[in-house]
Amino acid sequence: MPAPAPSWQTGQSTWNGSGYESLPAAPPINELPDEWVENFGLSQAPLQQPIVDLPLTDPSGGKSSASSIAPIPERQLPIGAAISEGATLDEPPLEQEVVRWYQVPWRWMSKGWENHAEFGLDGSTGNAETLAIQTGLEMKRKTDRYTLALDIDYRQASAQNRTTEDNARLNLDYDRLLGDSNWTTFGKLGMEYDEFKAFDLRLNLNAGLGYYWIRNDNTNLVTRIGAGASREFDSPVDEWTPEAVFGLEADHKLSSRQKLKAKIDYFPTFEDFGDYRVVTDVSWESLIDNSKNLSLRLSVTDRYDSTPQGALANDFYYSALLLYKF
Known part of the structure; x- marks a missing residue:
């Protein structure tokens, strides 16, 4: 049996003046002092080996270890590409819109609608003092299944401080397609x-059937036929009168800034078709300022009543109005 190697060859010896002495073995690095265990309740825990052993490869393509891991896939996009393409994280929950119960009616009236308020004014002073105003509101909602439209107009005119015109009109129309x-x-x-x-x-209520000859985003053409009744309150004949209704309505976008609209409704009574009313509206709209949603409307309206009961049978109106869309 070979002799043991001198202690100085192990790197654990020291010179004491007359010879080499061996040093005591160093404590293991995974052991804790006894006072730490007593004071802090720490337990001995031996060092663990690495969990993942990455294989080594040589230039020839061979692997130095039998175990292998899947290579990390290459990035498909350079750093910062998602930001440059406008990619964003999902909206944080705290930034989600909260709708209160009292906001629901206005949201329904404002989303999906084409609305505008209109105003017109003209007058003169000097030999004749005249003043005429016209205001109105139009609201329209069109979907794939139905169309709902509300139209309100008010006109007032005076001459020499005397009122010569004071009238208002409201129309509510609803169309619903039958299937496809x-x-x-x-x-x-x-x-x-x-x-x-x-x-x-004067109040009239009517219902019936219609047919859309054209119905798209640029052009609409519909004819209607139906029946109903009308009544003139506080008139010489203050009673409900059965009547029919025949209507034609069309609108067309001439361009992205111009639109034409026309509408005519004929209301004859069932007892005598010679007793009738006709209401005609024709208008042209042109966009003035897209940033401020301002448009100009030129319109003419004719209202004819075959039985005016002492008044003129025909009322003809023409106007130039400024429209604000919202």
Whole structure:
């Protein structure tokens, strides 16, 4: 049996002046002092080997270890590419919109609608003092299944400080398509007030069938036929009168800034088709300022009543109005 190697060859010996002495073995690095265990409750824990042993490869392509791991896939996009392409994280929950119960009606009236308020004014002073104003509101909601439209107009004019015109009109129209066809059912509500006519308020309610000859984002053409009744309150004949209704309505976008609209409704009574009313509206709109949603409208309106009861049978209006869309 070979002799043991001198202690100085192990690197654990020291010179004491006359010879080499062996040093005591160093404590293991994974052992803790006894006072740490007593004071802090620490337990001995031996060092662990690495969990993942990455294989080594040589230039020839061979692996120095039998174990292997899948290579890390290359990045498909350079750093910062997601930011440059506008990629964003999901919206934080704290930034999600919260809708209160009292906001629901206005959201329904403002989203999906084409709305505008209109105003017109003209007058003169000097030999003749005149003033005329016209205001109105139009709201329209069109979907794949139905169209709902509200139209309110008010006109007032005076000459020499005397009122010569004071009237208002409200129309509510509803169309709903029947399945996938161009046929539609409609309902119509109309109210008219005029200080210079023989009634205080005229009310008409009508319903029936219609047919869309054209219906798209640029052009609409529909004809209607139906029945209903009308009444002139506080007039010489203050009672409900059955009547029919025949209507034609069309609108067309000439360009992204111009639109034409036309509408005519004929209301004959069932007892005598010679007793009838006709309401005609034609208008042209042109966008003035897209950033401020301002448009100009030129319109003409004719209202004819075959039985005016002492007043003129025909009322013809023309106007230039400034529209603000919202």
